[in-house]
Amino acid sequence: MPTTRSSRKGHRRLPPLIVHPLPAAPAFAGREREMEGLRLFWRSRPGVLSLVGLGGAGKTAVAQRFLQEILEADPSDGLLVWSFYEEPDANAFLQTACRYFGGGSTPDAYGAGWFHLLKEALGDGGRYLLVLDGLERVQRQQTDAGGIYGEMEDPLLRGLLTRLAARSGNARAILTTRFPVADVERWHGKGSQVIDIDQLDPEAGRALLRSHGVRGEDGALDALLSAYGGHALTIDLLGGAIARFFAGDPAAAPLPGPDPQEPGSRQARCLARVLRIYEERLPPREVALLSRLCIFRFGVDADALEAIFLGPGRESVAGEMAGIARAQMEADLEELVRRHLTVREASGKFTIHPAVRDHFYSRFRDPVQVHDAVRRHLTSLSSRPGIGPPSDKATLDLLEELIHHALQAGSLREAEEIYRHRLGGNDHLNARLGEYARTWRILRRFPECPDRSALYHCLRSFGRFEEALQSRPQNRYIRLLNGCLSALACDPSETTRRFAKFLQGDSTPIPERSPDMPLPAAWLHLFRGDLEQARRTAESERELSLYQDDVARGGLALAETARREGRLDECRRQLEEASLWILHAGSQEHLCLMHLVRARLALDEERLPAARAALEEGVHTARESDFRLLLVELLAEQARLALREGDPIQAREAAEEARTLARAPETRFAWGEVSALVVLGEVLLEQWRYGQARDVLAEGAALARRLGDPRTGQAERLLREAERLVQAPPRAG
Known part of the structure; x- marks a missing residue:
């Protein structure tokens, strides 16, 4: 850098x-x-x-x-x-x-x-x-x-x-x-x-045509622009075509006119007509080269073109390029660059404008055979010893491109084989590497998704739970984060029922393990204040887990446990370790929980700007993905931060919203309600609303006692202060 x-x-x-x-x-x-x-x-x-x-x-x-x-x-x-x-x-x-x-x-x-x-x-x-x-x-x-x-x-x-x-x-x-x-x-x-960005004005259109060597008075060029429109690429390529094929004479150029073979908007038809001029008048060898350049989505260099299309035994995929030498191919590439039909990148790769690619690719007589040739070439490049699925970006990119060409060549079985075995499928790409976006791109290319489990995990990581459940309807437990506790308290799954009932304040045993749960079992022990059991549960889960997403959740639970114990350096270490996977994966549920822990750590260390940034991110993520359960906790922390920054109005807004969300009939998040009530009571004390503070804190203290919440002492202390202030003589002035 x-x-x-x-x-x-x-x-x-x-x-x-x-x-x-x-x-x-x-x-x-x-x-x-x-x-x-x-x-x-x-x-x-x-x-x-x-x-x-x-x-x-x-x-x-x-x-x-x-x-x-x-x-x-x-x-x-x-x-x-x-x-x-x-x-x-x-x-x-x-x-x-x-x-x-x-x-x-x-x-x-x-x-x-x-x-x-x-x-x-x-x-x-x-x-x-x-x-x-x-x-x-x-x-x-x-x-x-x-x-x-x-x-x-x-x-x-x-x-x-x-x-x-x-x-x-x-x-x-x-x-x-x-x-x-x-x-x-x-x-x-x-x-x-x-x-x-749609149309060139007439002056700019005339200047572009003349830059190619098109001759004529303004009126003649304006007539051409009127016929073809002011689309920049269309006029640029039209100018090159007139210069090369019609000696720069605009009157000799064919007009677009209506053409039933070219459906779509007028602008699309005009561009297609210009590209058809090239298709009809370029040497067949150059048309063949241009068509083959369109096969490559991200460009291709001359070495790869030579390896795939030139030489003995490649005549069937070379088309009109068959028999030419590399020097001739390079000369043809230069001509295509000069005519603006292709671009040479700084890397040496030749790329095609997407609009040009779409046209010439659609005119390809046999793209399957050419895709298969590219597939064989990429297969030779990606051959590697059997040391397990790759993790480096270059190899992942190469195999993803290989899948694309295998699918285009009709080799569906081979494409699935590459995905499942060479890329490792869901277990490697998603659960270990956190490559959800890449997996999503790959799966969408198949005519029918070959891995519904991976699709579920991709959509879940994006925070799109309702779509994810279409692939795995039995995994209703993920909706714990959506705050759907009342419905999940009646779920057929005993583990899901236990989680939901515990979060609603019922006295129910906490499950020993919680694989794939969006909120790990260790977090339930943290609500109860049992730090030792939270640590043992998180360490056990992390040790037994086969997947990195569960390992990351365990790491966040260990970070929060260390924070509550006052071991802030250990909290930071655990948080940093977990964040490496979380921030690469971009899983919304992991991010949201990570933001909460980061904010609490920053508050403990009096780093208020860092706490504010983490809370803003957490609240944004929770709202975007409808993670109401975590939003309650984040809003309560946001209220505490606003109090420290001397903004009781913002603090009260955040605390009241947290209380409303926690109390919603479909949620009834008891532990979150305690968080909201305690901080709301603090806010009301700060605003001298002692009677309201007393009522809110009395409610919070009673709920905390019933739950066995470790904040019971704090709530009772604040309640006593509110009662004392209610009975105190009014302030002078």
């Missing part, structure tokens, strides 16, 4: 980190309206700005030109550029962002977790900018039972964008995407803005 330096405002300044350079438009023209909108956004309050438009509309080119402008004239305190076209792994992006904005800090170094470090780093007041290109790669592309069109698939990335839109800190994000980001629409006109 680069070293920092101070900015003119006193904030640290980081050298820009451009992970994926954005390709510049070969001939940028016009776009003054869009550029002015970006300048205004950069000068105004923080938030999120989305550049939205069809593929090829010029979103990335506008973003790149704006980046060039601010780098020269108005630099940020930190700039990170990431392309989801190049790397669609949201976890990889968030980890990179954490290391960059955290000044090189990593979870391994600090153990507090990269997501928290990132949020805290972005919240230090610096004017930071994130540019995220191709966000549609990680957005939901249709509305269905699982969510709505435009939502982020990854919960942590969604959390980051919603916090930026809510103007948490001084950071800004510029997004390019084909469709609006549904998750930030609630802040539209406030912390979220949208600029539609």
